[in-house]
Amino acid sequence: MKAFIFDLDGVITDSAEYHYLAWKALGEELNIPFDREFNETLKGVSRTESLERILRLGGREHDFSVEEKEQLATKKNEHYVSLISNITHADILPGVEAFLSEIRQAGYKVGMASASKNAYMVTKQLGLLAAFDHIVDAATVAESKPHPEVFLKAAEALRVEPKDCIGVEDAVAGVEAIHAAGMFAVGIGDPAVLTEADVVFTDTTGLTLDNVLTRI
Structure with missing residues (x-):
């Protein structure tokens, strides 16, 4: 193995909560209430597809033109950006910074493959830009997870063969994309949810180089 490629939301920081709050606000505005269980189905999914799933939930998938849907997605993103504007270094998930430092010192290349178009901004606010050799986000790919494009682009940018990469994800769609x-x-x-992953840690504190390599 020569490289680690990380998702952002739920792996590096818990910005997933802000996505939930932003989508929930939009859903309430459209009279489409949903809960955290439904929100789990949006994890790792693109903004456009997330909106389509919410509209289908409320039986409103045919109520808006393409342009109106783009406006709704933009409105959600503006709300999300306002929510994450206060993210700081303190919002890095436990153990992540130490793990990034450990794999860097061990000579691995480090990339990010995020479904968020705000990945660069969030990573910068966390103070972690220097920890990554390359960041691929949703703004630079045509296909969203579970399509593998974002991970393949990250591997290509790192100049590493995909078979020599370890992907780290918190979403079912992300695990499917890695494979x-x-x-x-x-x-x-949750191991009961991420059943297709090769190894599962219940939280980021389990991320150490030994813990990962001994399970490959």
Whole structure:
């Protein structure tokens, strides 16, 4: 193995909560209430597809033109950006910064493959830009997870073969994308949910180089 490629939301920082709050606000505005259980189905999914899923939930998928849907997605993002504007270094998930430092010192390349178009901004606010050799976000890919494009682009940018990469994800769609790219999948979260991951840690405190390598 030569590289680690990380998702952002739920792996590096818990900005997933802000996505939930922003989507929930939009859903309430459209009279489409939903709960955290439904929100789980949006994890790792693009902004456009998330909106489509919410509209289908409320039976309103045919109520808006393409332009109106773009406006709704933009409105959600503006709310999300306002919510995350206060993210700081203190919002890095436990153990993550130490793990990033450990793998860097061990000579691994480090990339990010995020479904968020705000990945660069969030990473900068966390003070972690220097920890990554390359960041691929939703703004630079045509296909969203579970399509492997974002992970393949990250591997290409790192100049590493996909088979030599370890992907780290907290979402089912993300794990599927890692495997579709031909990479080893590390899941962060509930093992009963991330059943397709090659190894699962319940939270980021389990991320150490030994813990990962001994399970490959």
